Amino acid sequence: MAMIRSQISVFINFLFIIHYFLVFYLAQGYDFFYFVQQVRLPSIGPLPGLNLGDNWPGSYCDTKDSSCCYPxxxxxASDFGIHGLWPNNNDGTYPSNCDSSNPYDESKISDLMSRMQQDWPTLACPSNSGSSFWSHEWEKHGTCSESELDQHTYFETALNLKNQTYLLQILESAGIQADGNSYNLSSIQTAIENAVGYAPWIQCNSDAGGNSQLYQVYFCVGPSGSNLIKCPVFPTGTCASSIKFPSF
Incomplete structure:
Protein backbone atom coordinates (compact mmCIF):
# COMPACT_ATOMS: atom_id res chain seq x y z
CA MET A 1 0.00 0.00 0.00
CA ALA A 2 2.82 2.39 0.89
CA MET A 3 4.42 1.67 -2.48
CA ILE A 4 1.16 2.45 -4.28
CA ARG A 5 0.80 5.75 -2.41
CA SER A 6 4.39 6.60 -3.30
CA GLN A 7 3.76 5.82 -6.96
CA ILE A 8 0.61 7.97 -6.96
CA SER A 9 2.55 10.82 -5.34
CA VAL A 10 5.28 10.55 -7.97
CA PHE A 11 2.66 10.54 -10.74
CA ILE A 12 0.90 13.64 -9.33
CA ASN A 13 4.21 15.47 -9.06
CA PHE A 14 4.96 14.47 -12.63
CA LEU A 15 1.65 15.98 -13.76
CA PHE A 16 2.43 19.23 -11.95
CA ILE A 17 5.83 19.39 -13.63
CA ILE A 18 4.30 18.76 -17.06
CA HIS A 19 1.70 21.49 -16.42
CA TYR A 20 4.41 23.93 -15.33
CA PHE A 21 6.54 23.36 -18.40
CA LEU A 22 3.50 23.47 -20.70
CA VAL A 23 2.46 26.83 -19.26
CA PHE A 24 6.05 28.05 -19.46
CA TYR A 25 6.34 26.94 -23.07
CA LEU A 26 3.10 28.60 -24.08
CA ALA A 27 3.99 31.80 -22.23
CA GLN A 28 7.38 31.89 -24.00
CA GLY A 29 5.74 31.57 -27.40
CA TYR A 30 5.93 35.17 -28.60
CA ASP A 31 8.52 37.53 -30.06
CA PHE A 32 7.11 40.98 -29.32
CA PHE A 33 3.97 42.81 -28.25
CA TYR A 34 1.58 44.97 -30.17
CA PHE A 35 0.82 47.72 -27.72
CA VAL A 36 -2.89 47.95 -27.93
CA GLN A 37 -3.75 51.29 -26.66
CA GLN A 38 -7.38 51.79 -27.05
CA VAL A 39 -9.67 54.54 -26.34
CA ARG A 40 -12.90 52.86 -25.55
CA LEU A 41 -13.14 49.58 -27.39
CA PRO A 42 -15.87 47.08 -26.55
CA SER A 43 -15.49 44.98 -23.45
CA ILE A 44 -15.58 41.78 -25.48
CA GLY A 45 -12.11 42.62 -26.74
CA PRO A 46 -10.75 43.10 -30.26
CA LEU A 47 -12.98 42.85 -33.29
CA PRO A 48 -12.25 39.90 -35.60
CA GLY A 49 -8.98 40.36 -37.46
CA LEU A 50 -7.81 43.32 -35.40
CA ASN A 51 -4.61 43.51 -33.40
CA LEU A 52 -3.20 45.95 -30.96
CA GLY A 53 -3.50 49.66 -31.31
CA ASP A 54 -4.58 53.02 -30.06
CA ASN A 55 -8.24 53.47 -30.77
CA TRP A 56 -9.97 56.82 -31.18
CA PRO A 57 -13.36 56.85 -29.40
CA GLY A 58 -15.09 59.05 -31.94
CA SER A 59 -14.28 56.48 -34.62
CA TYR A 60 -15.81 53.72 -32.55
CA CYS A 61 -19.00 55.60 -31.78
CA ASP A 62 -19.87 57.00 -35.20
CA THR A 63 -19.78 53.88 -37.36
CA LYS A 64 -22.93 52.59 -39.02
CA ASP A 65 -23.03 49.32 -37.07
CA SER A 66 -21.71 50.42 -33.67
CA SER A 67 -23.19 52.16 -30.69
CA CYS A 68 -21.34 53.20 -27.59
CA CYS A 69 -22.19 53.77 -23.96
CA TYR A 70 -20.24 55.70 -21.39
CA PRO A 71 -18.68 53.63 -18.60
CA ALA A 77 -11.91 62.15 -21.66
CA SER A 78 -11.37 62.85 -25.34
CA ASP A 79 -8.16 60.92 -25.67
CA PHE A 80 -6.67 57.76 -27.05
CA GLY A 81 -6.85 54.88 -24.62
CA ILE A 82 -5.58 51.37 -24.19
CA HIS A 83 -7.01 48.45 -26.11
CA GLY A 84 -4.46 45.92 -24.93
CA LEU A 85 -0.93 44.58 -24.85
CA TRP A 86 -0.83 41.58 -27.15
CA PRO A 87 1.96 39.01 -27.58
CA ASN A 88 2.70 38.38 -31.26
CA ASN A 89 5.19 36.45 -33.37
CA ASN A 90 7.49 37.65 -36.11
CA ASP A 91 5.65 35.48 -38.64
CA GLY A 92 2.35 37.28 -37.96
CA THR A 93 0.81 34.59 -35.76
CA TYR A 94 0.00 35.07 -32.09
CA PRO A 95 -0.68 32.91 -29.03
CA SER A 96 -3.90 33.21 -27.07
CA ASN A 97 -5.59 31.87 -23.93
CA CYS A 98 -2.37 30.32 -22.65
CA ASP A 99 -3.19 29.55 -19.01
CA SER A 100 -6.72 28.82 -17.88
CA SER A 101 -5.44 28.17 -14.36
CA ASN A 102 -4.62 31.85 -13.88
CA PRO A 103 -7.89 33.79 -14.39
CA TYR A 104 -8.31 37.54 -14.08
CA ASP A 105 -8.33 38.67 -10.44
CA GLU A 106 -9.24 42.32 -9.95
CA SER A 107 -7.89 42.30 -6.40
CA LYS A 108 -4.40 41.97 -7.88
CA ILE A 109 -4.69 45.36 -9.60
CA SER A 110 -6.70 47.26 -6.99
CA ASP A 111 -3.96 49.88 -6.68
CA LEU A 112 -4.16 50.52 -10.44
CA MET A 113 -7.93 50.94 -10.59
CA SER A 114 -8.09 54.73 -10.95
CA ARG A 115 -5.55 54.59 -13.80
CA MET A 116 -7.42 51.72 -15.42
CA GLN A 117 -10.69 53.64 -15.37
CA GLN A 118 -9.01 56.70 -16.87
CA ASP A 119 -6.72 55.11 -19.46
CA TRP A 120 -8.32 51.72 -20.15
CA PRO A 121 -12.10 52.28 -20.17
CA THR A 122 -14.68 50.66 -22.42
CA LEU A 123 -17.49 52.11 -24.52
CA ALA A 124 -19.34 48.82 -24.75
CA CYS A 125 -23.09 48.72 -24.22
CA PRO A 126 -24.68 48.34 -21.80
CA SER A 127 -22.60 50.61 -19.55
CA ASN A 128 -20.17 48.73 -17.35
CA SER A 129 -17.11 49.23 -15.18
CA GLY A 130 -14.68 47.70 -17.65
CA SER A 131 -13.96 44.56 -15.63
CA SER A 132 -15.17 42.16 -18.31
CA PHE A 133 -12.97 43.92 -20.87
CA TRP A 134 -9.89 43.72 -18.63
CA SER A 135 -10.65 40.09 -17.85
CA HIS A 136 -10.77 39.30 -21.57
CA GLU A 137 -7.48 41.08 -22.23
CA TRP A 138 -5.66 39.26 -19.43
CA GLU A 139 -7.05 35.80 -20.13
CA LYS A 140 -6.65 35.92 -23.91
CA HIS A 141 -3.43 37.92 -24.18
CA GLY A 142 -1.84 38.53 -20.79
CA THR A 143 -1.59 34.86 -19.83
CA CYS A 144 0.65 34.34 -22.85
CA SER A 145 3.27 36.68 -21.40
CA GLU A 146 3.53 35.07 -17.96
CA SER A 147 7.21 34.29 -18.46
CA GLU A 148 7.83 38.05 -18.32
CA LEU A 149 4.81 39.71 -16.74
CA ASP A 150 2.57 38.66 -13.89
CA GLN A 151 -1.00 39.95 -13.82
CA HIS A 152 -0.25 43.20 -11.99
CA THR A 153 2.85 43.91 -14.05
CA TYR A 154 0.99 43.21 -17.28
CA PHE A 155 -1.60 45.91 -16.65
CA GLU A 156 0.90 48.34 -15.12
CA THR A 157 3.20 47.90 -18.12
CA ALA A 158 0.42 48.81 -20.55
CA LEU A 159 -0.51 51.87 -18.47
CA ASN A 160 3.11 53.01 -18.43
CA LEU A 161 3.44 52.51 -22.19
CA LYS A 162 0.51 54.84 -22.71
CA ASN A 163 2.45 57.52 -20.86
CA GLN A 164 5.21 57.14 -23.45
CA THR A 165 2.85 57.73 -26.36
CA TYR A 166 0.68 60.81 -25.86
CA LEU A 167 -0.94 60.45 -29.24
CA LEU A 168 -3.52 63.20 -28.98
CA GLN A 169 -0.89 65.72 -27.88
CA ILE A 170 1.48 64.54 -30.61
CA LEU A 171 -1.13 65.00 -33.32
CA GLU A 172 -2.39 68.32 -31.99
CA SER A 173 1.18 69.65 -31.91
CA ALA A 174 1.39 68.78 -35.61
CA GLY A 175 -1.85 70.65 -36.35
CA ILE A 176 -3.92 67.48 -36.62
CA GLN A 177 -7.10 68.01 -34.62
CA ALA A 178 -10.01 65.77 -33.69
CA ASP A 179 -12.37 68.17 -35.45
CA GLY A 180 -14.04 66.04 -38.10
CA ASN A 181 -11.72 67.25 -40.85
CA SER A 182 -9.59 65.05 -43.10
CA TYR A 183 -5.80 64.85 -42.96
CA ASN A 184 -3.14 63.15 -45.04
CA LEU A 185 -2.38 59.68 -43.75
CA SER A 186 1.33 60.28 -44.32
CA SER A 187 1.20 63.43 -42.16
CA ILE A 188 -0.31 61.46 -39.28
CA GLN A 189 2.29 58.71 -39.59
CA THR A 190 5.17 61.16 -39.82
CA ALA A 191 4.03 63.22 -36.82
CA ILE A 192 3.84 60.11 -34.65
CA GLU A 193 7.14 58.66 -35.87
CA ASN A 194 8.97 61.95 -35.33
CA ALA A 195 7.68 62.17 -31.75
CA VAL A 196 7.98 58.53 -30.69
CA GLY A 197 10.94 57.39 -32.78
CA TYR A 198 9.24 54.44 -34.46
CA ALA A 199 6.88 54.17 -37.40
CA PRO A 200 3.33 53.33 -36.31
CA TRP A 201 0.77 51.35 -38.22
CA ILE A 202 -2.51 53.16 -38.75
CA GLN A 203 -5.81 51.33 -38.90
CA CYS A 204 -8.92 52.95 -40.33
CA ASN A 205 -12.61 52.20 -40.24
CA SER A 206 -15.56 53.94 -41.92
CA ASP A 207 -18.12 56.27 -40.42
CA ALA A 208 -21.84 55.97 -41.08
CA GLY A 209 -21.37 57.90 -44.34
CA GLY A 210 -18.63 55.56 -45.57
CA ASN A 211 -15.76 58.00 -44.97
CA SER A 212 -12.39 56.48 -44.05
CA GLN A 213 -11.30 57.67 -40.62
CA LEU A 214 -8.51 57.27 -38.07
CA TYR A 215 -9.34 54.33 -35.83
CA GLN A 216 -6.29 52.70 -34.26
CA VAL A 217 -2.55 53.32 -34.05
CA TYR A 218 -0.24 50.35 -33.55
CA PHE A 219 3.13 50.29 -31.83
CA CYS A 220 5.47 47.37 -31.23
CA VAL A 221 7.10 46.60 -27.90
CA GLY A 222 9.96 44.28 -26.96
CA PRO A 223 9.14 40.96 -25.26
CA SER A 224 9.85 42.32 -21.78
CA GLY A 225 7.23 45.04 -22.32
CA SER A 226 9.65 47.78 -21.33
CA ASN A 227 10.55 49.46 -24.63
CA LEU A 228 9.12 50.37 -28.00
CA ILE A 229 10.80 48.72 -30.99
CA LYS A 230 10.64 48.75 -34.77
CA CYS A 231 7.73 46.53 -35.79
CA PRO A 232 8.90 43.15 -37.15
CA VAL A 233 5.59 42.87 -39.00
CA PHE A 234 2.54 45.07 -39.41
CA PRO A 235 -1.08 43.90 -39.40
CA THR A 236 -2.90 43.76 -42.72
CA GLY A 237 -5.28 46.42 -43.98
CA THR A 238 -5.16 49.79 -45.69
CA CYS A 239 -6.37 53.34 -45.20
CA ALA A 240 -7.23 55.97 -47.75
CA SER A 241 -4.52 58.55 -48.43
CA SER A 242 -6.70 61.17 -46.69
CA ILE A 243 -8.60 60.17 -43.56
CA LYS A 244 -11.02 61.87 -41.21
CA PHE A 245 -10.24 62.54 -37.55
CA PRO A 246 -13.71 62.72 -35.95
CA SER A 247 -14.50 64.55 -32.75
CA PHE A 248 -15.61 62.78 -29.57
Missing amino acids: TTGKP
Whole structure:
Protein backbone atom coordinates (compact mmCIF):
# COMPACT_ATOMS: atom_id res chain seq x y z
CA MET A 1 0.00 0.00 0.00
CA ALA A 2 2.82 2.39 0.89
CA MET A 3 4.42 1.67 -2.48
CA ILE A 4 1.16 2.45 -4.28
CA ARG A 5 0.80 5.75 -2.41
CA SER A 6 4.39 6.60 -3.30
CA GLN A 7 3.76 5.82 -6.96
CA ILE A 8 0.61 7.97 -6.96
CA SER A 9 2.55 10.82 -5.34
CA VAL A 10 5.28 10.55 -7.97
CA PHE A 11 2.66 10.54 -10.74
CA ILE A 12 0.90 13.64 -9.33
CA ASN A 13 4.21 15.47 -9.06
CA PHE A 14 4.96 14.47 -12.63
CA LEU A 15 1.65 15.98 -13.76
CA PHE A 16 2.43 19.23 -11.95
CA ILE A 17 5.83 19.39 -13.63
CA ILE A 18 4.30 18.76 -17.06
CA HIS A 19 1.70 21.49 -16.42
CA TYR A 20 4.41 23.93 -15.33
CA PHE A 21 6.54 23.36 -18.40
CA LEU A 22 3.50 23.47 -20.70
CA VAL A 23 2.46 26.83 -19.26
CA PHE A 24 6.05 28.05 -19.46
CA TYR A 25 6.34 26.94 -23.07
CA LEU A 26 3.10 28.60 -24.08
CA ALA A 27 3.99 31.80 -22.23
CA GLN A 28 7.38 31.89 -24.00
CA GLY A 29 5.74 31.57 -27.40
CA TYR A 30 5.93 35.17 -28.60
CA ASP A 31 8.52 37.53 -30.06
CA PHE A 32 7.11 40.98 -29.32
CA PHE A 33 3.97 42.81 -28.25
CA TYR A 34 1.58 44.97 -30.17
CA PHE A 35 0.82 47.72 -27.72
CA VAL A 36 -2.89 47.95 -27.93
CA GLN A 37 -3.75 51.29 -26.66
CA GLN A 38 -7.38 51.79 -27.05
CA VAL A 39 -9.67 54.54 -26.34
CA ARG A 40 -12.90 52.86 -25.55
CA LEU A 41 -13.14 49.58 -27.39
CA PRO A 42 -15.87 47.08 -26.55
CA SER A 43 -15.49 44.98 -23.45
CA ILE A 44 -15.58 41.78 -25.48
CA GLY A 45 -12.11 42.62 -26.74
CA PRO A 46 -10.75 43.10 -30.26
CA LEU A 47 -12.98 42.85 -33.29
CA PRO A 48 -12.25 39.90 -35.60
CA GLY A 49 -8.98 40.36 -37.46
CA LEU A 50 -7.81 43.32 -35.40
CA ASN A 51 -4.61 43.51 -33.40
CA LEU A 52 -3.20 45.95 -30.96
CA GLY A 53 -3.50 49.66 -31.31
CA ASP A 54 -4.58 53.02 -30.06
CA ASN A 55 -8.24 53.47 -30.77
CA TRP A 56 -9.97 56.82 -31.18
CA PRO A 57 -13.36 56.85 -29.40
CA GLY A 58 -15.09 59.05 -31.94
CA SER A 59 -14.28 56.48 -34.62
CA TYR A 60 -15.81 53.72 -32.55
CA CYS A 61 -19.00 55.60 -31.78
CA ASP A 62 -19.87 57.00 -35.20
CA THR A 63 -19.78 53.88 -37.36
CA LYS A 64 -22.93 52.59 -39.02
CA ASP A 65 -23.03 49.32 -37.07
CA SER A 66 -21.71 50.42 -33.67
CA SER A 67 -23.19 52.16 -30.69
CA CYS A 68 -21.34 53.20 -27.59
CA CYS A 69 -22.19 53.77 -23.96
CA TYR A 70 -20.24 55.70 -21.39
CA PRO A 71 -18.68 53.63 -18.60
CA THR A 72 -20.49 53.52 -15.26
CA THR A 73 -17.62 55.65 -13.95
CA GLY A 74 -18.57 58.49 -16.33
CA LYS A 75 -17.76 59.76 -19.81
CA PRO A 76 -14.06 59.25 -20.56
CA ALA A 77 -11.91 62.15 -21.66
CA SER A 78 -11.37 62.85 -25.34
CA ASP A 79 -8.16 60.92 -25.67
CA PHE A 80 -6.67 57.76 -27.05
CA GLY A 81 -6.85 54.88 -24.62
CA ILE A 82 -5.58 51.37 -24.19
CA HIS A 83 -7.01 48.45 -26.11
CA GLY A 84 -4.46 45.92 -24.93
CA LEU A 85 -0.93 44.58 -24.85
CA TRP A 86 -0.83 41.58 -27.15
CA PRO A 87 1.96 39.01 -27.58
CA ASN A 88 2.70 38.38 -31.26
CA ASN A 89 5.19 36.45 -33.37
CA ASN A 90 7.49 37.65 -36.11
CA ASP A 91 5.65 35.48 -38.64
CA GLY A 92 2.35 37.28 -37.96
CA THR A 93 0.81 34.59 -35.76
CA TYR A 94 0.00 35.07 -32.09
CA PRO A 95 -0.68 32.91 -29.03
CA SER A 96 -3.90 33.21 -27.07
CA ASN A 97 -5.59 31.87 -23.93
CA CYS A 98 -2.37 30.32 -22.65
CA ASP A 99 -3.19 29.55 -19.01
CA SER A 100 -6.72 28.82 -17.88
CA SER A 101 -5.44 28.17 -14.36
CA ASN A 102 -4.62 31.85 -13.88
CA PRO A 103 -7.89 33.79 -14.39
CA TYR A 104 -8.31 37.54 -14.08
CA ASP A 105 -8.33 38.67 -10.44
CA GLU A 106 -9.24 42.32 -9.95
CA SER A 107 -7.89 42.30 -6.40
CA LYS A 108 -4.40 41.97 -7.88
CA ILE A 109 -4.69 45.36 -9.60
CA SER A 110 -6.70 47.26 -6.99
CA ASP A 111 -3.96 49.88 -6.68
CA LEU A 112 -4.16 50.52 -10.44
CA MET A 113 -7.93 50.94 -10.59
CA SER A 114 -8.09 54.73 -10.95
CA ARG A 115 -5.55 54.59 -13.80
CA MET A 116 -7.42 51.72 -15.42
CA GLN A 117 -10.69 53.64 -15.37
CA GLN A 118 -9.01 56.70 -16.87
CA ASP A 119 -6.72 55.11 -19.46
CA TRP A 120 -8.32 51.72 -20.15
CA PRO A 121 -12.10 52.28 -20.17
CA THR A 122 -14.68 50.66 -22.42
CA LEU A 123 -17.49 52.11 -24.52
CA ALA A 124 -19.34 48.82 -24.75
CA CYS A 125 -23.09 48.72 -24.22
CA PRO A 126 -24.68 48.34 -21.80
CA SER A 127 -22.60 50.61 -19.55
CA ASN A 128 -20.17 48.73 -17.35
CA SER A 129 -17.11 49.23 -15.18
CA GLY A 130 -14.68 47.70 -17.65
CA SER A 131 -13.96 44.56 -15.63
CA SER A 132 -15.17 42.16 -18.31
CA PHE A 133 -12.97 43.92 -20.87
CA TRP A 134 -9.89 43.72 -18.63
CA SER A 135 -10.65 40.09 -17.85
CA HIS A 136 -10.77 39.30 -21.57
CA GLU A 137 -7.48 41.08 -22.23
CA TRP A 138 -5.66 39.26 -19.43
CA GLU A 139 -7.05 35.80 -20.13
CA LYS A 140 -6.65 35.92 -23.91
CA HIS A 141 -3.43 37.92 -24.18
CA GLY A 142 -1.84 38.53 -20.79
CA THR A 143 -1.59 34.86 -19.83
CA CYS A 144 0.65 34.34 -22.85
CA SER A 145 3.27 36.68 -21.40
CA GLU A 146 3.53 35.07 -17.96
CA SER A 147 7.21 34.29 -18.46
CA GLU A 148 7.83 38.05 -18.32
CA LEU A 149 4.81 39.71 -16.74
CA ASP A 150 2.57 38.66 -13.89
CA GLN A 151 -1.00 39.95 -13.82
CA HIS A 152 -0.25 43.20 -11.99
CA THR A 153 2.85 43.91 -14.05
CA TYR A 154 0.99 43.21 -17.28
CA PHE A 155 -1.60 45.91 -16.65
CA GLU A 156 0.90 48.34 -15.12
CA THR A 157 3.20 47.90 -18.12
CA ALA A 158 0.42 48.81 -20.55
CA LEU A 159 -0.51 51.87 -18.47
CA ASN A 160 3.11 53.01 -18.43
CA LEU A 161 3.44 52.51 -22.19
CA LYS A 162 0.51 54.84 -22.71
CA ASN A 163 2.45 57.52 -20.86
CA GLN A 164 5.21 57.14 -23.45
CA THR A 165 2.85 57.73 -26.36
CA TYR A 166 0.68 60.81 -25.86
CA LEU A 167 -0.94 60.45 -29.24
CA LEU A 168 -3.52 63.20 -28.98
CA GLN A 169 -0.89 65.72 -27.88
CA ILE A 170 1.48 64.54 -30.61
CA LEU A 171 -1.13 65.00 -33.32
CA GLU A 172 -2.39 68.32 -31.99
CA SER A 173 1.18 69.65 -31.91
CA ALA A 174 1.39 68.78 -35.61
CA GLY A 175 -1.85 70.65 -36.35
CA ILE A 176 -3.92 67.48 -36.62
CA GLN A 177 -7.10 68.01 -34.62
CA ALA A 178 -10.01 65.77 -33.69
CA ASP A 179 -12.37 68.17 -35.45
CA GLY A 180 -14.04 66.04 -38.10
CA ASN A 181 -11.72 67.25 -40.85
CA SER A 182 -9.59 65.05 -43.10
CA TYR A 183 -5.80 64.85 -42.96
CA ASN A 184 -3.14 63.15 -45.04
CA LEU A 185 -2.38 59.68 -43.75
CA SER A 186 1.33 60.28 -44.32
CA SER A 187 1.20 63.43 -42.16
CA ILE A 188 -0.31 61.46 -39.28
CA GLN A 189 2.29 58.71 -39.59
CA THR A 190 5.17 61.16 -39.82
CA ALA A 191 4.03 63.22 -36.82
CA ILE A 192 3.84 60.11 -34.65
CA GLU A 193 7.14 58.66 -35.87
CA ASN A 194 8.97 61.95 -35.33
CA ALA A 195 7.68 62.17 -31.75
CA VAL A 196 7.98 58.53 -30.69
CA GLY A 197 10.94 57.39 -32.78
CA TYR A 198 9.24 54.44 -34.46
CA ALA A 199 6.88 54.17 -37.40
CA PRO A 200 3.33 53.33 -36.31
CA TRP A 201 0.77 51.35 -38.22
CA ILE A 202 -2.51 53.16 -38.75
CA GLN A 203 -5.81 51.33 -38.90
CA CYS A 204 -8.92 52.95 -40.33
CA ASN A 205 -12.61 52.20 -40.24
CA SER A 206 -15.56 53.94 -41.92
CA ASP A 207 -18.12 56.27 -40.42
CA ALA A 208 -21.84 55.97 -41.08
CA GLY A 209 -21.37 57.90 -44.34
CA GLY A 210 -18.63 55.56 -45.57
CA ASN A 211 -15.76 58.00 -44.97
CA SER A 212 -12.39 56.48 -44.05
CA GLN A 213 -11.30 57.67 -40.62
CA LEU A 214 -8.51 57.27 -38.07
CA TYR A 215 -9.34 54.33 -35.83
CA GLN A 216 -6.29 52.70 -34.26
CA VAL A 217 -2.55 53.32 -34.05
CA TYR A 218 -0.24 50.35 -33.55
CA PHE A 219 3.13 50.29 -31.83
CA CYS A 220 5.47 47.37 -31.23
CA VAL A 221 7.10 46.60 -27.90
CA GLY A 222 9.96 44.28 -26.96
CA PRO A 223 9.14 40.96 -25.26
CA SER A 224 9.85 42.32 -21.78
CA GLY A 225 7.23 45.04 -22.32
CA SER A 226 9.65 47.78 -21.33
CA ASN A 227 10.55 49.46 -24.63
CA LEU A 228 9.12 50.37 -28.00
CA ILE A 229 10.80 48.72 -30.99
CA LYS A 230 10.64 48.75 -34.77
CA CYS A 231 7.73 46.53 -35.79
CA PRO A 232 8.90 43.15 -37.15
CA VAL A 233 5.59 42.87 -39.00
CA PHE A 234 2.54 45.07 -39.41
CA PRO A 235 -1.08 43.90 -39.40
CA THR A 236 -2.90 43.76 -42.72
CA GLY A 237 -5.28 46.42 -43.98
CA THR A 238 -5.16 49.79 -45.69
CA CYS A 239 -6.37 53.34 -45.20
CA ALA A 240 -7.23 55.97 -47.75
CA SER A 241 -4.52 58.55 -48.43
CA SER A 242 -6.70 61.17 -46.69
CA ILE A 243 -8.60 60.17 -43.56
CA LYS A 244 -11.02 61.87 -41.21
CA PHE A 245 -10.24 62.54 -37.55
CA PRO A 246 -13.71 62.72 -35.95
CA SER A 247 -14.50 64.55 -32.75
CA PHE A 248 -15.61 62.78 -29.57
